[in-house]
Amino acid sequence: MAVQNAMTADYLRSAYGGESMAHMRYLIWGDMAEKEGFPKIAKLFTAIAYAERVHAGNHFKVLGGSTSDSTVAAGGVFGTGKTAENLQGAINGELHEVEQMYPVYLNTAEFQNEPEAKRSFHFALEAEKVHAKLFQDAQNAAKAGRDMELKAVYVCPVCGHTVLDGAPDRCPICGAKKEMYRQF
Ligand SMILES: [Fe+2]
Ligand SMILES: [Fe+2]
Secondary structure, three states: OOOOOHHHHHHHHHHHHHHHHHHHHHHHHHHHHHHOOOHHHHHHHHHHHHHHHHHHHHHHHHHOOOOOOOOOOOOOOOOOOOHHHHHHHHHHHHHHHHHHHHHHHHHHHHHOOOHHHHHHHHHHHHHHHHHHHHHHHHHHHHHOOOOOOOOOEEEOOOOOOEEEOOOOOEOOOOOOEHHHOEEO
């Protein structure tokens, strides 16, 4: 069912736009990390790009309704530097979502009694907290001139939960089973 309230719909469109841009810039920064000699950091960018696609897809589907054009206003992070600098952009973007954007969007969906939007915002908010931490770890390594230490990255295809080196039996955010996680 499509959302009923204009403000929640605006926030879903804005979040969709923001997640779409995050998806793309992480793929770009991942390519740059690979070229800079950080294949594990590149893998982290690629995996988290997928998590942002999951968020974008969730917001898009919750919007529902008939197909039509909309102008989307969404914050984005721009710039192409060394990987340590790009990671600062990633950290800033994630922290903005965790501290400002998603708490406000989530509370609006709650206030307007939009349970599907609330669920979609909740999934993204919780996953972004993990992303901020992982990007911080990656930046600490890159600043020291090292790659990250990881074997694989696992992403929940329902909520975007992201974890290194092995999926949990159940996703701590949405409860999806271990077998559903996508491995990078
Ligand atoms: Fe994220
Ligand atoms: Fe999940």
